[in-house]
Amino acid sequence: MKRTKAVLIIGDGLADRPVPELDGRTPLEAADTPNLDRVAAEGECGQMDPIGPGIRAGSDTSHLALLGYDPFQVYTGRGPFEVLGIGMEVRGGDICFRCNFSTVEGELQLTDGGFTGATIADRRAQRIAEGTHDLAQAVDGMKIEDVTCLVKESVEHRCALILRGPGLGAKVSDIDPHEEGKPPHLALGEDEASKKTARILNQFTLKSWEILKDHPVNTQRLEAGKLPANIIAARGAGLAPHLEPFAQRYGIKGAAVVETGLIAGIARYLEMTIPDVPGATGGADTDELALAQAIIAMLEDHDFVLCNLKAPDLGGHDSQPEPKIKAIEKLDNLVAYVRAHAPAGLHLAVTADHATPISFGDHTGDTVPLAICGPNVRPDSVRSFGERAVVAGGLSRLRGSDIMNILTNLMGTQEKYGA
Amino acid sequence: MKRTKAVLIIGDGLADRPVPELDGRTPLEAADTPNLDRVAAEGECGQMDPIGPGIRAGSDTSHLALLGYDPFQVYTGRGPFEVLGIGMEVRGGDICFRCNFSTVEGELQLTDGGFTGATIADRRAQRIAEGTHDLAQAVDGMKIEDVTCLVKESVEHRCALILRGPGLGAKVSDIDPHEEGKPPHLALGEDEASKKTARILNQFTLKSWEILKDHPVNTQRLEAGKLPANIIAARGAGLAPHLEPFAQRYGIKGAAVVETGLIAGIARYLEMTIPDVPGATGGADTDELALAQAIIAMLEDHDFVLCNLKAPDLGGHDSQPEPKIKAIEKLDNLVAYVRAHAPAGLHLAVTADHATPISFGDHTGDTVPLAICGPNVRPDSVRSFGERAVVAGGLSRLRGSDIMNILTNLMGTQEKYGA
Secondary structure (H helix, E strand, O other): OOOOOEEEEEEOOEEOOOEHHHOOEOHHHHOOOHHHHHHHHHOEEEEEEOOOOOOOEOHHHHHHHHOOOOHHHHOOOHHHHHHHHOOOOOOOOOEEEEEEEEEEEEEEEEEOOEEEEEEEEEOOHHHOOOOHHHHHHHHOOEEEOOEEEEEEEOOOOEEEEEEEOOOOOOOEOOOOOOOOOOOOOOOOEOOHHHHHHHHHHHHHHHHHHHHHOOOHHHHHHHHOOOOOOOEEEEEEEEEOOOOOOHHHHHOOOEEEEOOOHHHHHHHHHOOOEOOOOOOOOOOOOOOHHHHHHHHHHHHOOOOEEEEEEOHHHHHHHOOOHHHHHHHHHHHHHHHHHHHHHOOOOOEEEEEEOOEOOOOOOOOEOOOEEEEEEOOOOOOOOOOOOOOOHHHHOOOEEEEHHHHHHHHHHHHOOOOOOOO | OOOOOEEEEEEOOEEOOOEHHHOOEOHHHHOOOHHHHHHHHHOEEEEEEOOOOOOOOOHHHHHHHHOOOOHHHHOOOHHHHHHHHOOOOOOOOOEEEEEEEEEEEEEEEEEOOEEEEEEEEEOOHHHOOOOHHHHHHHHOOEEEOOEEEEEEEOOOOEEEEEEEOOOOOOOEOOOOOOOOOOOOOOOOEOOHHHHHHHHHHHHHHHHHHHHHOOOHHHHHHHHOOOOOOOEEEEEEEEEOOOOOOHHHHHOOOEEEEOOOHHHHHHHHHOOOEOOOOOOOOOOOOOOHHHHHHHHHHHHOOOOEEEEEEOHHHHHHHOOOHHHHHHHHHHHHHHHHHHHHHOOOOOEEEEEEOOEOOOOOOOOEOOOEEEEEEOOOOOOOOOOOOOOOHHHHOOOEEEEHHHHHHHHHHHHOOOOOEOO
């Protein structure tokens, strides 16, 4: 019962549909992928529904499922995962909000009956693009009662707010009135815990205005004839779920070699190791060998490494077959390096988190191909790695949530269920 | 991201087992079906478990699953769906009963302690076959407190009762004593809402007797020496579930071109459009081209059309291979018409709601074949439409509850789950 290690490589958005310009082949079928084909030929193949048949997965819900966390149980809404996506650290129990930097006109006051004295003149502060980092910094870390308020800017006028402290609930209404000419809405909580959240959030809103209205970024905007971004209008409260850390769930040490903030955020949430990979840009120009080297380095003191290569997804979103093919060939190159430098007995799985078909330009619910090679698999008749070639494989049709069980079974690290 | 439309054609009871008289072929394998084979050849195939592997589906539970409503969640018993099956309109919250027209002898009285003064002489009123429509009409629409009592006859002595009104529960015992020589049972409710139902039901039972005992149908029966059908004895209370309408669940407009009351009832429950199709008899003589024309007409202003052709099921129930083969060839003809007249870009799926094998004469839990063609599928190697041919297909093995997700994915109308 020797234990082995495993690597799970995700080609982001890898799967596709037949492309007329490629003579009806998919980009994966058309790409030159001798190393992926070797994994398929030496291993066991199948098709996989990241979430379930036909369901259009996001990268967040899919990676949760691939790591064995049922998104239908733990994904309470985009809030907490969007906050992860912009690189904030989220903890179970955090109340996460999507926010706008908005413009209010007047002298804002907070009374028991609501906000008065000022109205929202522009919900997006003229889509402010510069200076939001400084504005976020000015209010980040504010303490109200026993709650810490964490703020980080996102793109344009968007930012995120986390309320972190004991006894907070997420059933709280929006500050953002969702229309202009109105004062900010008073946040109201449904239950005791959410009433506390509402009280803190209303205070935060007032105090953020007090700090932001005279901030140098806004003084300069006013001088330049622009609207100030002088209030943070929160909406879409979401409770960050308490997820069992990866190591605790599986009894093995896991790392994530990934390129996007959203997936890094999920891995951090599960307390996996996330190495910094210079050269991993998340773009078409990414250094795939840097990712491969990071995987090999992580394998030294980890049992399991997840790797996500973002580039294939970009070609899909842009509806460009050639960049997608080139990205897939980078994936092939990455796999070649890992296999050449892997410790003996490694199990290697290659799959995708969802399809991003050239013809559709966004994620679809089609199956993705899956191949697993290593000493403990039962090799099948499949000889190449493609959406249709793997259909005949020994793994048949699986779900993303099955993968960790299958890998820990092959690794010999899984506890027996029963006697 | 162009949206397309879809048609889901169900051959009722289509799937089968090898038949010795057909040299071990199934009726579908033996039938001449060039158009079904073309769908399979151009499309993607697989086998489907309508409810789950090996589970013997009814037409009601199967169609609920095929439309994406989990029967294990929403099917609270036969009551509400039997009521649909005899053509009554059911609404979420209705309390539905299966009833008998029975014979009581004596002068019925309702006291706090129960019904007295009369006993059930025949639970089935000598299996009364004629006049039940008039009897049902005589009590249909009765108002008791704020509840409306709706009654409709079914076959022989059977009828159905719906109690419709606010605050009703379904945990109520039967009026029918299930044996003769006893008075009707006093209905009792378990909780507050069901106590209200019981109170109304007891009143309804007394009042139905008061109206029916002197009804001309019964006067004539007495004159002819027959037992009168002078009371409605209810049993098997069931709460009609609140189902999210089809359009709300999927964000698309759906129609159902169907032949049987039960399936029409389910579609009506989901607020789908149900066109009248002259020539659709539900029998072996049905005009399949009238069904096909109705599908094409519905596609003009609907995104999705479900069609059920009943005839294949009849041959199965009768254990007659030849009528089943002929019915399957009608299905082939229907598909030919739809494909010839379909709008560009249509996705067409063909499958069954369950198997009704010649050798068994009733529904079985075998898988059913599935083929889907259209612009967004990944064609596979299957070249004919049959129970065994589709096994090698790209869809592998699915469940009925996956179909709507798969179709809305192909149609490009499904919302992404996650980011």
